[in-house]
Amino acid sequence: MNDNFTDEEKKGFYKAIYSRRDVRSHFTSEPISDNTLTKILHAAHHAPSVGFSQPWNFVLIKDNNTKKIIKESFQIEHRHASELVDEKRKSDYLSFKLEGIMESPINICVTYDPTKFGPFVIGRTSIPEAGMYSVCCAIQNLWLAARTEGIGLGWVSILSNDVLKRQLGLPEHVIPVAYLCLGHVSNFETKPDLERAGWLPRLELKDVVYYEKWEQKEDSNWKKIEQLIKTNLDTLK
Numbered sequence: 001m002n003d004n005f006t007d008e009e010k011k012g013f014y015k016a017i018y019s020r021r022d023v024r025s026h027f028t029s030e031p032i033s034d035n036t037l038t039k040i041l042h043a044a045h046h047a048p049s050v051g052f053s054q055p056w057n058f059v060l061i062k063d064n065n066t067k068k069i070i071k072e073s074f075q076i077e078h079r080h081a082s083e084l085v086d087e088k089r090k091s092d093y094l095s096f097k098l099e100g101i102m103e104s105p106i107n108i109c110v111t112y113d114p115t116k117f118g119p120f121v122i123g124r125t126s127i128p129e130a131g132m133y134s135v136c137c138a139i140q141n142l143w144l145a146a147r148t149e150g151i152g153l154g155w156v157s158i159l160s161n162d163v164l165k166r167q168l169g170l171p172e173h174v175i176p177v178a179y180l181c182l183g184h185v186s187n188f189e190t191k192p193d194l195e196r197a198g199w200l201p202r203l204e205l206k207d208v209v210y211y212e213k214w215e216q217k218e219d220s221n222w223k224k225i226e227q228l229i230k231t232n233l234d235t236l237k
């Protein structure tokens, strides 16, 4: 059986990747159906994980009291962060909307449990962080599945993990990795908010690829890809 992707399927896959956005505004009042949320969580749960340890849990939150407490933590951490921004950029920084905790109908805390199937996990012996990386793979699946279902998602990391742990009753050994805000949105921007605001540009692919060694920008064995990487993506078939 040929289970390769058809051209249409490939298009859909890349569409999810390129049109995914971090969303903090534009949430509408339309609720996320339980079917859709379940599909999104299934997709997250099918991420790769070191030694198949599946070290994630998803704490689903819609309780307004919890959201309020998390929002307060955001406000405190946001204030601290603003003190670190240099004066010239401070007003820009303060103008950004960096969370949608209350406006989004569903919040999800994705956690890392290093004890699941442990202590011996295949592949985690030399690089313990591989467990955390696995959780990030699940988050990316969740994010892309949400986009595919027309659901906006914003990741809020301007938070105190201590507050999160206390409020959600996480055991000491469980680490919150991501606090995500999900909801239907009126639109998805075509570019990241921080790019549109001129805060940072998207780097060019050619500036992030090295050949064989760190910072080596050319190599005779990589000539063709060196050129392709500089061309417009649309010219690639």
Ligand SMILES: Cc1cc2nc3c(=O)[nH]c(=O)nc-3n(C[C@H](O)[C@H](O)[C@H](O)COP(=O)(O)O)c2cc1C
Pocket: 020, 021, 022, 023, 024, 097, 098, 099, 154, 155, 156, 157, 158, 191, 192, 193, 194
């Ligand atoms: C680990 C992580 C933490 C993030 N934390 C925040 C956050 O606290 N607030 C926020 O507004 N965006 C946050 N973002 C979203 C990034 O700002 C966003 O991904 C980036 O600007 C690129 O935009 P895009 O996701 O729309 O492509 C976070 C993203 C990641 C991957």
